[in-house]
Amino acid sequence: MNLKFYFLLLIASAGLAQTKPLETSVDTTKNKIGAQFTLTLKAKVNASSKVLFPNAKNFGSLEVIESYPVDTVKENSRYELIKKYGLTQFDSGKYVIPRIPVLIDRIPVFSDSIAVEVSNVKVDTLKQKMYDIKPIIQVRKPMGDWWKYLLGLLGLIGLGFLAYFLWKKYRKEPEKAIVYNSPIEKATSLLQLLEKKELLQKGEVKEYYSELTDITRDYIEEAIEVPAKESTTSELIVALRAASAKKKMKLSKETLEGLEKVLKQADLVKFAKSKPLDFEIEEDRRKIENTISVLDKSIPVVIDETSKKWELLQQEIKLKKEKRNKKLAIGGIVLGSIVLLLGFIVATKGVDYVKNGFVGHSTKELLNGQWIRSDYGNPSVTIETPEVLKRLDAKKTAPKDAMALIKDMQMFGYGSLIERFNIVVSTIQFKKETDADLTQALNGTIQTLESQGCQNILAKQEEFNTEKGIKGVKGYGTLTFEKQKMYYEILLFSQSGGLQQIMVMHREGDENAQKISERMLNSVELQITN
Missing domain, CATH: 2.60.40.10 (Immunoglobulins)
Known part of the structure; x- marks a missing residue:
């Protein structure tokens, strides 16, 4: 301050x-x-x-x-x-x-x-209609807001599980990467899978020929290293003859002509909407199987870069799959841990601790913790607090002309305005005995709060008596600090040669903090001076 x-x-x-x-x-x-x-x-x-x-x-x-x-x-x-x-x-x-x-x-x-x-303002009741007094209505005791936070937390957890269930149910399962030991094994497996799709039975002839030729071209590109996917039928046959001569593959003229005939037939089906007969489709399928088999047998059995590239490709596919599964598992563990951690924090420290951004003071923890009853200052103030108040060095900032009039000055506190929870107990003993104006002292404290950045201060005042009958003044109301609305209560007492003040501030609506304030102020007792 x-x-x-x-x-x-x-x-x-x-x-x-x-x-x-x-x-x-x-x-x-x-x-x-x-x-x-x-x-x-x-x-x-x-x-x-x-x-x-x-x-x-x-x-x-x-x-x-x-x-x-x-x-x-x-x-x-x-x-x-x-x-x-x-x-x-x-x-x-x-x-x-x-x-x-x-x-x-x-x-x-x-x-x-x-x-x-x-x-x-005087009201003329003769010109206004009078109504009977309404009967007493039984009002239920409010439950407080804790159930709203609990319901919101359960709702968030429920939405999280629902989102995960829907995502798992409707997500598109990534195609499982099948690891093949060789190009011929891949081509053979894909041909078998093509027959299981029953495209011909469904009348999807165009799709059947597309997949049939794609399998063939993939095999030629992977096994013989010919750019089959990007080539036309004529370009593919020319490239295949050149590769056959270069690699010394023993391919008959009938094999290449049969392959060329099937590929051209597929082109007519795909682009000219040709519809071959059933026995022609069966014959084309058989030619493709025989051609792939002949091509594979004609490749010289040598350990070359092709087999190494194939092996590296399969290892890379397997590694990517393992990484993806690992990331999904870690994400699930992290999400579950966050939900459990939030639930634990809310259960132990209260919702206010979470709303404050996991900083400051948990008023639920303070309220339910072990309280301490101590004496502070001179003339001493006896008060029960959730934590021991620490001494604040007020003399360093007090003006010299004020210090000349003060015999003893002490201040103790816990928390701060920034932390949205603050307790301050202060005492002043003057060199000359005087009866302080408590109303004016309260106004001075309110003006001090304004100088600290507090705005929209609403102040109310009433008399206050301790259990032993010592009279004082109680000031209370609301204020705004950094866009946060807060509630404050101030007790002021004046005894011979001294002035004592107790102040508690907290977020408005914080039920735990309100209970702390009530318990503290009801426990206040003062040293009776002669």
Whole structure:
């Protein structure tokens, strides 16, 4: 916190700072609900003086709806600075505009407190229809929001399993890569598989010839190293004759002519929509089988690069398949582990820990942990907390003029605003005994929160008594810090020569944090000073 500003406000609230002339006035002391009170502060200062008027959302129980610009009037060598505020209240009753600190040359000067009254708007009941009082309706006790988070988590897990089931059911199974020991084994297996498809029985003659010639061309390209797939029928026969001579293959003229005849017949079927007879199709099939067999037997039996390439190709296919299966297995394990880990974290640390991004404090863990009851500061504050509060070195940042008035000053804390959970216990013992203005000290704390980046601060105030009857002031409300809405509670006590404060802040709607705050504030006891 900005401790320097904080302690200036606390000391000034105790009436120890030297004051300068500051006029206070209000346009009316009686108004209706929602109407505006115009508060005017006039400070007469030298030309070289620096004046800072407060920029607050509330003055006591009155809401600041308008903060007007400062007007400046010159009077000889001095200046009169005029600051106006528009105040309102939406509940009827009697209120007090508290003493407001104005910093003149960094020294707080306080305005006068003014009593105002807010009255209801009179309603003519004779002109309005009256209705009977409605009967009492039994309301069920709210369950809280924990079941929503649990239902959402179960829903996400269910959607995950459903998505996996649908993906597994409807995904296209990748064609299993069959490893063949040789090109002739591959060609023979594919020819057998072609017959099992029963394309001829279905009348798909074109598809039958396409697959028949593709098997033949693949075999020629892989076994004899002729670019058969990209060649026309004529180009393939010429290349095959050249390869036969080069490799010294014993191929008869009838074998090549028979192959050429089948390939041309296939071209007519595929491109000219020719429809051969059944016995012609059977004859073409037989010629292809014989041709592939003759070609394979005519290849010289030597250990060459072809067999090595074939073996490497099959090994590469097998390795890719193993890698793909391994990745799928690892992905499944990782996904399952993440789901289980999230479930474990939610069960042990609570949903708020997950919503905070796995950082900060788990209020569920703090609430259910082992609590500690300790004394802090002087005059001491006895309080029960979920963790031991650590001492904060406040003296390094306190102004020297403030330190001259302080006999002892101590501060203890846990967490921070950034972590969305904060506990602060502070005590000040002055050199001169005084009765501090607790309302003004509360306003000073709220202004300190504003200086730390808190916005939209809604403040309420009420009396507070400890179990032993020590009276104090309780301030509470909501604020926004870095777009996160938070709830705060502040207890202030003034005993002879001292000022004690306990503050708890947490995310709004965090039920565990609210229970922590209630348990802590109900456990507060103070050292009774004489």
